[in-house]
Amino acid sequence: MYVIEAAGFQPDDIIKNGNLFCVANGLIGYRGTLEEYRADDLVQLTMGGVYGRRKDGFEEPIAFFNPLYTYLKIGGQVLHPRRVPPEKHLQTLDMENGRHFRETQFLADGADVTVSAERFLPAQDPSLFVLRYRFTISKAVDVELFTGIDTKVADGRGPHLDYPRFTFEDDIQTAMAPILDGRGQIAVSETATLSENCEYDAVMVEAMPLRRYRFRAVANRTYTLVKYASVASAAADPTPATIRAIAAARAVSFDDLLKESAKLWRKRWNLSDMLFPDHPKLQFAMRNAVWQMLANRPSTPFQSVPMRGLGCQGMQGAVSWDTELCLLPFYLNTDREAARNLLLYRVHTLPGARAKAASVGCKGAFFAMKSLSDGSEAAVTENEGMGAAERETVANTSIYTSGVVAYALMSYFARVRDYEIMAAGGLSVLLECAHFYATRFAAEPERRRLSAKGVTGPDEYHQKIDDNALTIRLAVFTMESALETLKAMKQENPQYVKKLFEANNYAEAVDAIKAAIQVMPSFKIGADFLIEQFPGYHALQDASIKDVKKKLATPNEYLGGPKGVATPTKIIRQADVMMLLALFESDYSRMVKNANLQYYEPRTERGTPLSGAFHAIISAALGKAESAAHYLQKSAYASLTFEGRQFIDNLFVGGTYPTAAGAAYVATTAGFCGLRNKDGFMVCDARLPEAFKEVSFKVVNFQNVANVTVKSTGGRISWEKLT
Numbered sequence: 001m002y003v004i005e006a007a008g009f010q011p012d013d014i015i016k017n018g019n020l021f022c023v024a025n026g027l028i029g030y031r032g033t034l035e036e037y038r039a040d041d042l043v044q045l046t047m048g049g050v051y052g053r054r055k056d057g058f059e060e061p062i063a064f065f066n067p068l069y070t071y072l073k074i075g076g077q078v079l080h081p082r083r084v085p086p087e088k089h090l091q092t093l094d095m096e097n098g099r100h101f102r103e104t105q106f107l108a109d110g111a112d113v114t115v116s117a118e119r120f121l122p123a124q125d126p127s128l129f130v131l132r133y134r135f136t137i138s139k140a141v142d143v144e145l146f147t148g149i150d151t152k153v154a155d156g157r158g159p160h161l162d163y164p165r166f167t168f169e170d171d172i173q174t175a176m177a178p179i180l181d182g183r184g185q186i187a188v189s190e191t192a193t194l195s196e197n198c199e200y201d202a203v204m205v206e207a208m209p210l211r212r213y214r215f216r217a218v219a220n221r222t223y224t225l226v227k228y229a230s231v232a233s234a235a236a237d238p239t240p241a242t243i244r245a246i247a248a249a250r251a252v253s254f255d256d257l258l259k260e261s262a263k264l265w266r267k268r269w270n271l272s273d274m275l276f277p278d279h280p281k282l283q284f285a286m287r288n289a290v291w292q293m294l295a296n297r298p299s300t301p302f303q304s305v306p307m308r309g310l311g312c313q314g315m316q317g318a319v320s321w322d323t324e325l326c327l328l329p330f331y332l333n334t335d336r337e338a339a340r341n342l343l344l345y346r347v348h349t350l351p352g353a354r355a356k357a358a359s360v361g362c363k364g365a366f367f368a369m370k371s372l373s374d375g376s377e378a379a380v381t382e383n384e385g386m387g388a389a390e391r392e393t394v395a396n397t398s399i400y401t402s403g404v405v406a407y408a409l410m411s412y413f414a415r416v417r418d419y420e421i422m423a424a425g426g427l428s429v430l431l432e433c434a435h436f437y438a439t440r441f442a443a444e445p446e447r448r449r450l451s452a453k454g455v456t457g458p459d460e461y462h463q464k465i466d467d468n469a470l471t472i473r474l475a476v477f478t479m480e481s482a483l484e485t486l487k488a489m490k491q492e493n494p495q496y497v498k499k500l501f502e503a504n505n506y507a508e509a510v511d512a513i514k515a516a517i518q519v520m521p522s523f524k525i526g527a528d529f530l531i532e533q534f535p536g537y538h539a540l541q542d543a544s545i546k547d548v549k550k551k552l553a554t555p556n557e558y559l560g561g562p563k564g565v566a567t568p569t570k571i572i573r574q575a576d577v578m579m580l581l582a583l584f585e586s587d588y589s590r591m592v593k594n595a596n597l598q599y600y601e602p603r604t605e606r607g608t609p610l611s612g613a614f615h616a617i618i619s620a621a622l623g624k625a626e627s628a629a630h631y632l633q634k635s636a637y638a639s640l641t642f643e644g645r646q647f648i649d650n651l652f653v654g655g656t657y658p659t660a661a662g663a664a665y666v667a668t669t670a671g672f673c674g675l676r677n678k679d680g681f682m683v684c685d686a687r688l689p690e691a692f693k694e695v696s697f698k699v700v701n702f703q704n705v706a707n708v709t710v711k712s713t714g715g716r717i718s719w720e721k722l723t
Contacts, residue, residue: 029311052160308655403474
């Protein structure tokens with residue numbers, strides 16, 4: 001139940017399988033491509049937090065050189081599956097230990113040739129790659145085996161690495177290249193050993209440093225090539241680090257490295273696995289969702305989870321605003337280090353958020369919708385038909401993003417009481433997000449209050465509206481949290497607070513926050529228990545999603561914006577009010593939740609997994625789990641079915657969907673299992689759809705582990721010590 005498998009070879013599956021069989025270890029990702037593949041076959045390897053910016057300002061993850069490039073040549077013919085159609089082919093990914101495997105049978109020079117290869121990225125050293133490549137030939141033939149570093153990479157918008165410099169030391173060859181924007185250098189090193197101890201020639205083929213083994217193969221003998229490789233990025237030459245990593249790895253056998261890596265993966269799975277014993281298909285999909293979150297876990301404080309995961313440059317490697325809402329709950333429950341790193345990424349990108357606030361004439365911090373390495377805004381979007389002007393409008397008016405970052409930081413702090421993260425920059429994030437709102441909200445003297453003028457909520461179909469309810473609630477929450485946390489930090493670490501205020505003149509910010517919070521706008525709950533998404537929303541045209549889409553001139557036309565067919569109607573991309581009710585669930589009565597669910601759900605296109613997760617949370621709380629089960633299914637299967645776009649303007653943006661995986665997790669735990677942490681106590685509730693007889697999972701709470709089991713008859717939590 002942990003193995004993804006695809007039998008048979010279809011050239012058109014190169015994109016799907018590259019996504020499906022991608023392996024990653026939290027730092028490095030390697031698309032699920034075959035050893036013979038090159039840039040034209042969409043081979044991509046990326047490293048978390050390592051980006052390059054072109055002269056035109058376009059930034060994306062750096063796709064670095066492939067150190068596992070390997071192929072056979074028999075009878076003068078290169079055995080490449082897209083040129084020599086395989087007789088048989090099998091490709092698998094064992095999610096339990098992060099191991100990729102392929103077996104391919106060719107017919108070449110009158111012989112049956114079977115190639116098998118397994119690779120993994122060791123969990124014990126995320127900088128490593130390990131490959132075991134085997135081949136067997138049915139008759140004696142002359143063979144050439146090539147292996148080395150492929151220096152041609154599949155860059156989305158052009159190269160980010162300068163010409164490489166090659167070195168050879170202790171049978172380890174390295175390709176080291178400066179990053180073109182001056183951020184440092186990347187070194188990729190590899191070594192190889194062939195079982196027959198054959199001599200090899202060092203050759204350069206199309207600027208690639210390769211080893212060429214030439215010999216006459218014995219019929220039906222299995223030959224084994226083992227490769228160790230490493231990658232590192234640093235300001236100075238990182239080659240010594242990669243050489244040390246390889247030297248340490250090759251002192252250990254392939255099997256022992258795999259065994260140790262599998263042991264660490266099992267430890268993570270023991271805390272993360274989710275069991276659906278009566279629903280095997282959903283069980284498999286949820287295992288894949290958990291795999292996506294484990295494989296893409298932030299392993300350093302300078303990285304978060306890219307929208308399309310590690311191993312590709314999709315969507316510029318940007319970090320979406322919904323990462324904190326979809327993925328933080330999983331890491332907070334199972335992997336506290338990753339949760340902390342995810343939030344420290346926002347601390348490290350605070351300068352970019354400050355710059356964005358200044359660009360719209362405000363103070364404080366305005367976090368990006370799709371954040372790049374420095375916190376600046378990415379230029380791409382998945383919204384079909386949305387032009388550059390509309391993208392800029394949405395990015396500059398979606399001010400709820402800073403509130404989402406503050407909400408996530410406070411969710412973490414409430415669970416962990418980690419004052420160190422506040423001293424590491426968390427308090428600055430809160431104060432600057434609150435200061436941003438205090439300066440962004442406009443004064444309305446005649447009404448003696450502020451107003452959220454010209455803002456856009458997560459429902460991007462209605463842009464630049466006033467007093468969006470979710471935006472107001474998040475802004476108030478951010479201001480209150482900043483002041484409360486400041487008070488707590490003054491007691492916990494007064495010297496730090498004193499130095500912080502002296503260095504940043506935060507006294508002015510606090511005064512502005514205190515003044516603004518007294519006159520913040522509010523929104524009302526109507527007599528019908530409805531919360532209007534923004535003033536004037538109820539006066540828009542009522543319509544069905546089906547009828548609105550009939551008005552589209554082209555399938556890719558964007559529904560929102562100034563001329564969008566959804567703009568004059570009540571049809572919304574995702575329900576801001578449902579998000580409001582889910583994030584602040586204890587603030588609203590059952591009647592309010594029920595009225596708004598019934599009102600907004602049929603009007604919501606549900607363009608994102610996050611929206612579906614919030615619908616599921618509210619539906620399950622109201623005893624309407626059956627109607628919400630499809631939200632879970634859609635999110636859980638997202639990285640298996642690949643319904644999202646793979647190309648935008650001929651630019652490959654494929655990859656996996658970690659945030660959809662997180663949405664499935666949130667829908668299950670917070671929605672159908674009613675999981676809550678109330679003042680340090682874990683509680684759960686039975687809210688399962690009829691098809692799910694039982695769900696079980698674990699939650700780490702300080703030094704204890706809660707074993708949560710929810711059945712249709714009720715929920716139970718048992719405890720054990722964290723080991």
